[in-house]
Amino acid sequence: MSNCNVKIKINGEVIEKEIESRWLLSDFLRDKLGLTGTHVGCEHGVCGACTILLNGEPVRSCLMLAVQADGLEVETVESLAEEDGTFHPIQQAFANNHALQCGFCTPGFLMSVKNFMETHPELPTDDEIREAISGNLCRCTGYSNIIKAVKDAYVLKC
Amino acid sequence: MKQFVGQNVKRKEDYRLLTGSGKFVADMRIENMVEAAILRSPYAHARIRNIELSRAKNYEGVLDVIVAADLKGKVKPFTEFVEFTLPPQLEADIKPTIKKNPEPMLAEDKVTFVGQAVAIVLAEDRYVAEDALALIKIDYEPLPVVTDPYETIKEEAPVIHPELGNNIQSYFEVKVGDIDHAFRQANHILKTRIKTPRVSGNPLETRGVIAEYQERNQQLDVWSSTQVPFMVRSYLSKLVGLVEGNIRVVAPDVGGGFGPKCAVYPEEIIIPYLAMKYKRPVKWIEDRLEHMQSTRHSRDQVHDVEVAFRNDGTILGLKDQFLLDNGAHNSFALCCAYNSAAHLRGMYLIPNYDITGRIVLTNKTPNVPYRGAGRPEAVYVMDRIIYMIADKLNLDPVEVSLRNFVRPEQMPYETGIFYRDGANMILENGDYVKSLQQALKIAGYDEFRQKQEEARKQNKNIGIGLSSYIEGTGIGPFEGAAVKVDSTGHILVGVGSSPHGQSHETTLSQICADVFGVSPEQVSVRAGDTSLLPYGVGTFASRGAVTAGSAVHGASKQLKEKFLLITGEMLGVSIDDLEMYGGKVYLKNSPSKFVTLQEIAQAAKPGPRCKVPKGIEPGSSATYYFVPPTVTFSSGFHVAVVEVDKETGFVDILRYIVVHDCGRVINPKIVDGQIQGGVAQGIGGALYEEIIYDKNGQLVTGTYMDYLIPTAMEVPEVEMGHQEYLSPHNPMGIKGVGEGGAISPPAAIANAVCDAMRPLKIEINTLPISPNKLRSLIEEAERTESVLK
Amino acid sequence: MKPPKFSYLRPNNLQEALDMLAEYGDDAKIMSGGQSLIPLLNMRLSTPGYIIDIGRVEELKGIKEEEDAIVIGGITRHVDVEKSALVQEKCPLLTEGIRWVGHNQIRTRGTIGGSIAHADPSAELPCILTALRGEIVMVSSEEEITVSPEEFFLSYLLTSLEPNQLIKEIRFPKIKKGSGYAFEEVARRHGDFALVEVAVVIELDDDGTIADAKIALGGANSVPFIPEAAEEFLIGKLPDDSILKEAATLQLDDLDPEGDIHGSKEYRRYLSGVLLERALNRAIDRAREGVFA
Numbered sequence A: 001m002s003n004c005n006v007k008i009k010i011n012g013e014v015i016e017k018e019i020e021s022r023w024l025l026s027d028f029l030r031d032k033l034g035l036t037g038t039h040v041g042c043e044h045g046v047c048g049a050c051t052i053l054l055n056g057e058p059v060r061s062c063l064m065l066a067v068q069a070d071g072l073e074v075e076t077v078e079s080l081a082e083e084d085g086t087f088h089p090i091q092q093a094f095a096n097n098h099a100l101q102c103g104f105c106t107p108g109f110l111m112s113v114k115n116f117m118e119t120h121p122e123l124p125t126d127d128e129i130r131e132a133i134s135g136n137l138c139r140c141t142g143y144s145n146i147i148k149a150v151k152d153a154y155v156l157k158c
Numbered sequence B: 001m002k003q004f005v006g007q008n009v010k011r012k013e014d015y016r017l018l019t020g021s022g023k024f025v026a027d028m029r030i031e032n033m034v035e036a037a038i039l040r041s042p043y044a045h046a047r048i049r050n051i052e053l054s055r056a057k058n059y060e061g062v063l064d065v066i067v068a069a070d071l072k073g074k075v076k077p078f079t080e081f082v083e084f085t086l087p088p089q090l091e092a093d094i095k096p097t098i099k100k101n102p103e104p105m106l107a108e109d110k111v112t113f114v115g116q117a118v119a120i121v122l123a124e125d126r127y128v129a130e131d132a133l134a135l136i137k138i139d140y141e142p143l144p145v146v147t148d149p150y151e152t153i154k155e156e157a158p159v160i161h162p163e164l165g166n167n168i169q170s171y172f173e174v175k176v177g178d179i180d181h182a183f184r185q186a187n188h189i190l191k192t193r194i195k196t197p198r199v200s201g202n203p204l205e206t207r208g209v210i211a212e213y214q215e216r217n218q219q220l221d222v223w224s225s226t227q228v229p230f231m232v233r234s235y236l237s238k239l240v241g242l243v244e245g246n247i248r249v250v251a252p253d254v255g256g257g258f259g260p261k262c263a264v265y266p267e268e269i270i271i272p273y274l275a276m277k278y279k280r281p282v283k284w285i286e287d288r289l290e291h292m293q294s295t296r297h298s299r300d301q302v303h304d305v306e307v308a309f310r311n312d313g314t315i316l317g318l319k320d321q322f323l324l325d326n327g328a329h330n331s332f333a334l335c336c337a338y339n340s341a342a343h344l345r346g347m348y349l350i351p352n353y354d355i356t357g358r359i360v361l362t363n364k365t366p367n368v369p370y371r372g373a374g375r376p377e378a379v380y381v382m383d384r385i386i387y388m389i390a391d392k393l394n395l396d397p398v399e400v401s402l403r404n405f406v407r408p409e410q411m412p413y414e415t416g417i418f419y420r421d422g423a424n425m426i427l428e429n430g431d432y433v434k435s436l437q438q439a440l441k442i443a444g445y446d447e448f449r450q451k452q453e454e455a456r457k458q459n460k461n462i463g464i465g466l467s468s469y470i471e472g473t474g475i476g477p478f479e480g481a482a483v484k485v486d487s488t489g490h491i492l493v494g495v496g497s498s499p500h501g502q503s504h505e506t507t508l509s510q511i512c513a514d515v516f517g518v519s520p521e522q523v524s525v526r527a528g529d530t531s532l533l534p535y536g537v538g539t540f541a542s543r544g545a546v547t548a549g550s551a552v553h554g555a556s557k558q559l560k561e562k563f564l565l566i567t568g569e570m571l572g573v574s575i576d577d578l579e580m581y582g583g584k585v586y587l588k589n590s591p592s593k594f595v596t597l598q599e600i601a602q603a604a605k606p607g608p609r610c611k612v613p614k615g616i617e618p619g620s621s622a623t624y625y626f627v628p629p630t631v632t633f634s635s636g637f638h639v640a641v642v643e644v645d646k647e648t649g650f651v652d653i654l655r656y657i658v659v660h661d662c663g664r665v666i667n668p669k670i671v672d673g674q675i676q677g678g679v680a681q682g683i684g685g686a687l688y689e690e691i692i693y694d695k696n697g698q699l700v701t702g703t704y705m706d707y708l709i710p711t712a713m714e715v716p717e718v719e720m721g722h723q724e725y726l727s728p729h730n731p732m733g734i735k736g737v738g739e740g741g742a743i744s745p746p747a748a749i750a751n752a753v754c755d756a757m758r759p760l761k762i763e764i765n766t767l768p769i770s771p772n773k774l775r776s777l778i779e780e781a782e783r784t785e786s787v788l789k
Numbered sequence C: 001m002k003p004p005k006f007s008y009l010r011p012n013n014l015q016e017a018l019d020m021l022a023e024y025g026d027d028a029k030i031m032s033g034g035q036s037l038i039p040l041l042n043m044r045l046s047t048p049g050y051i052i053d054i055g056r057v058e059e060l061k062g063i064k065e066e067e068d069a070i071v072i073g074g075i076t077r078h079v080d081v082e083k084s085a086l087v088q089e090k091c092p093l094l095t096e097g098i099r100w101v102g103h104n105q106i107r108t109r110g111t112i113g114g115s116i117a118h119a120d121p122s123a124e125l126p127c128i129l130t131a132l133r134g135e136i137v138m139v140s141s142e143e144e145i146t147v148s149p150e151e152f153f154l155s156y157l158l159t160s161l162e163p164n165q166l167i168k169e170i171r172f173p174k175i176k177k178g179s180g181y182a183f184e185e186v187a188r189r190h191g192d193f194a195l196v197e198v199a200v201v202i203e204l205d206d207d208g209t210i211a212d213a214k215i216a217l218g219g220a221n222s223v224p225f226i227p228e229a230a231e232e233f234l235i236g237k238l239p240d241d242s243i244l245k246e247a248a249t250l251q252l253d254d255l256d257p258e259g260d261i262h263g264s265k266e267y268r269r270y271l272s273g274v275l276l277e278r279a280l281n282r283a284i285d286r287a288r289e290g291v292f293a
């Protein structure tokens, strides 16, 4: 109906809330839960800034209703670093390689890359990396440092 | 002593941005806040007959709906942006016509472009606000629309703003030498039309404003995704009639700017006004559809050029009449248009030069500067001409370039015109021949020609194209920095510039750290906040490092001097006996005798224990405003290597090379990042991006499905080479680097594509080079060729 | 850009879904992956009273093998098809083509039924399904019917689906052993909808002549286009460059693509010929090499 209850495991914590069923997952995360690391750049599925992991897979949170995530598991950029603040290897690699400028697109890239590395355990080629991040737009960096960072993340991970 | 300037110091900005704890305007929520949504004109040109708001106002969750009539007498309309008016010397020299043409806050009785703001809904949340937008009924009477710059200057064109008389808003001429004589002397004259289309900067973060007013102390706090918070403050104060000191404008983390966020928008005035009026914080976040329509666009120039040259390729003179289609308004005087006129000759001598610029108005979104601001257009014209001359004379384009360069022995070279800041435009230093040679070497130019021959035999079309640019960077009028040492010995730097990806917190801390001999870790830099300094300008026009960097350098040096004086007083010695390094002041030659910054800062406190020498203000801070004498010229060469799929018209960039001079490099990785990012935007302009309107003034490229921003699949890694000719115009020798990457790609890539298609003769004089367009050019050339045969 | 108000319904099984459709169909929109529907909602170009989210209807999910077809449930996601070993083995044209659908982050939500129902003339799946001469199985609370792509795709974004029907499954015929196949596409940027795309399956006889040719073009018409004359022309021929070129350009005049800012009518028509020739070449090479033997 026009309101509904959702129960979503977000970054390891089960959240239960009543929301309007038309609310987008991106807005739910940002406005209702304060998880503003997930950014919104286009709200029509092209820019990738809102990319999160749903049951471990990258999806556009602007192209999902929050209620569609009911009963599922969501990971956002806020879940990446360790509790003591230590970077996840992908974050470290981005910092090492100047893979961000304004940083607006960055959370989306990090989430896409996390899934990519999990599903491609062997060091990929540049072209494979390019393809993997081609669903995320960055207007600042021109991508080449992001590609370097992804390769670096493979090194840091082991 | 370790120096940090010149090192790849890791960015201080990164931690928060990588962990999702950055704060962009949209990330902020304030208790009791309402959200705004804006109704925008669906017509390009129409009279507003009637507005019916009652259903929207009565919708549940709506606080109010505001239209132009509600602002009457409360919020003044924009005047022009005085920041862009011409300095008197320049005005006297070129005697321009500039008609005042400011944009209204909300459309009142007429709309003049699709996307113009007409009404604002305030509601409990954005969902509700958007529901209410659909309930507003406006009765429009459509008026004739004009979207073409050549149509709009015709006598019979509908006049967009009757008070201006016609649609030609500005006019100016710049002349050097004797153009008629030059044309009489020439062996050849070439005439062509070269066009750079309308594009959009499209930072990934859209615009957005939040305002909160506290009645208690009349404090108005505004957070805006802007490049120029001081300018926002100034216009807010002027137009709403507020005490400037009661306004604080903050640009928090800003997700890219590139120019479009570089002036004040109506929303930045109205939203704060509404926060005051309704005594509730108000938030407005532009969505991408609004952004495509209402955030100002850029470029859109057409040049009709004639060039006179000799058989050996020497250019004797160049005439150019160009139009800049600025959309429905121009509040920026001659900004981009004059930049184009001043930069068109680039590195080339061209002793006789005659250029006329006209800024014309059409029923489209207003234009503003965007990364490169008038230079990509000029460079596209100039470097296409170099290739066309080469073609005509059957010379290699490199030879034509070399024939025409300003030579190192001619430096500093007087161009014979004024720069936009009113100073004589002088190319101060550099060696263009050497830079070009470096670029050609990286590209393997000579070997490439051989490879190209072989490829042709296998029916493969590969080509190489060059482009060069110069860019006046670091424009004034000033930038400020305040440096202070707190009582823990930590250094705090506040600057008036306002970054949105440029890494000020890192590079400026490097500069400051070197002056005090400390690690950048010991320095915190704050920016984008009008409470940091009395005056500030902002981040645009490749000016951040040059102006804010020099200001930080100056303020740090002043504070260091003061700290030496205080130490002299503390130790009872002359300051000649003191030296500062490692964050301490030492008695010369006695490494065990020192005081720390913390101790000095404490000794600087007013009061009985103060050790500040008499006649000097107590305190551990210094403020310095750097006023550049004029701009400083960066320069560079771009080389594109492409392959064209002749059958489909698709272009693949195989290699991209940049050799550039940005003076002193503060942080190499950050400089390289600016170049790579600029090139990506340039590639967008060369191959993908175009803002298109139909005949009715409807925006056809209103989403990211139609406005094509390059992805990682379309942008190659740029190979770079560096030249370091220090700027004589600032103490550290810095030149700006922010825009250079974006200036040359359209010219380099278009030249490469033409080169790839040879011996077929095609001229790419419009952008972007879409596969459809390229195929048409190829077909046309093939037809011509077969007719000739 | 926020969705308008609607009532949200989430059936737990097919029967519930069909009942809801029967009741609310006229004022309802089915939501599967939402990757085409939600952008429309965000832009308020679609304002249904009800959203029926079929995303949890297990009966509509899955990839199974039947004698001559791979049968894919309507809400099966693009990624699941992309990664399916069964699809790769029996219908590799689908594996090759589906990678062209948007980006991974779209394919993790987007579904086969959604792509077919959305009927974008430039979308990959309608073109592939048409080339394979597959079938679409639609159900309502009253009946289940199976239609061909030609019956299903009516025009630009328009299909024969009735408000009370949904796509239950889609039947992708297996590609016969010894056949060659190819999917060719060009788009302005990687991941964009195609300017033009071509799907081809070629069967060769032992003597190298073409035994069967199945072709579909996307982006070249308001619905996927089968160049029947070109197919007929090819059958029985020993393929060489000039034959393939002739076949590729035989029916260009029959194409009626929609021109837009990315490509004019003429350009798309011309491009169809270029891509068809490339696809035919590649498919024949594959058939000859017995890659799929």
Ligand SMILES: Cc1cc2nc3c(=O)[nH]c(=O)nc-3n(C[C@H](O)[C@H](O)[C@H](O)COP(=O)(O)OP(=O)(O)OC[C@H]3O[C@@H](n4cnc5c(N)ncnc54)[C@H](O)[C@@H]3O)c2cc1C
Pocket (backbone or CB within 6 Å): A044, A045, A046, C029, C030, C031, C032, C033, C034, C035, C036, C037, C038, C039, C054, C074, C075, C100, C101, C102, C103, C106, C109, C110, C111, C112, C113, C114, C115, C116, C117, C118, C120, C122, C123, C124, C125, C161, C165, C166, C167, C168, C191, C192, C193, C194
């Ligand atoms: C950025 C971006 C890029 C894209 N690029 C491409 C591309 O290159 N190629 C391409 O093909 N697609 C592309 N798409 C579209 C994408 O593939 C969609 O996922 C797909 O078209 C629809 O599938 P869905 O499951 O998401 O359908 P939904 O969005 O849920 O539904 C789409 C339509 O189909 C109807 N519908 C859905 N399922 C059924 C069913 N079982 N029975 C009856 N009706 C149904 C819905 O009512 C709706 O009208 C892109 C999308 C985005 C956002």
Ligand code: FES
Pocket (backbone or CB within 6 Å): A039, A040, A041, A042, A043, A044, A045, A046, A047, A048, A049, A050, A051, A060, A061, A062, A063
């Ligand atoms: S905001 Fe979701 S893809 Fe752009």
Ligand code: FES
Pocket (backbone or CB within 6 Å): A099, A100, A101, A102, A103, A104, A105, A106, A137, A138, A139, A140, A141, B204, B255, B256, B501
């Ligand atoms: S770092 Fe600014 S958009 Fe990617």
